[in-house]
Amino acid sequence: MKVPVERAESEIIIKKSRFIAIAEKIDSLEQVKDIVRKVREEHPKANHVVHAAVAGKSGTIYSSSDDKEPKNTAGRPALEVLKGSQVTNIVVCIVRYFGGTLLGTGGLVKAYGDAVKAVLENLKTEELREKETLVLNFSYEYYTLLKRLFEKHGVSIDQEDFSTDIKIRLTIDKEKKEDFTMEAQEIDPYISIEQKERIL
Secondary structure: OEEEOOOEEEEEEEOOEEEEEEEEEOOOHHHHHHHHHHHHHHOOOOOEEEEEEEEOOOOOEEEEEOOOOOOOOOHHHHHHHHHOOOEOOEEEEEEEEOOOOOOHHHHHHHHHHHHHHHHHHHOOEEEOOOEEEEEEEEOHHHHHHHHHHHHHHOOEEEEEEEOOOEEEEEEEEHHHHHHHHHHHHHHOOOOEEEEEOOOO
16 A cells, blocks of 8 residues: 655646645544645635545545535545555545536546546655654753654654653654664663554
């Protein structure tokens, strides 16, 4: 399975109706609602904002919505294309601006499916790797050396808290965790490294 690297966007026009597909990476379906809301804010005059989402290690957790289009003519065909793409942890929002011509059931099914196909062609992906979330506590004197270590291991920093000590929450590939932990302890023997549960 693959996962998106960054947001992607594409547009197709069918009988003067605009279908703008926006693909974004998600960690769980709980994020879908907020992403759909943001897309609505970006497109306040759109007639519909349909979505389809796939999540989980095997891409077996789904969500979709027709957003007032006739039942099963929008979210479902969009989801079927996503399910066949081998991409997981993704939501695609399809924004429709009505062009004045009714497309009919078959036309809508094809349009929403084609919109997802178009955005998938533009989407940069990478292989899904199992990740771990770690919380590090350490003193200020080791910050510069540890930052270099973060870069070396390609970790992504989720949260930084600078108080008495520095507290950093980060995400790292599971296969790199052991080496990273050993090297961090060589830099700061008193570093605290706590593993947090991560839900894919």
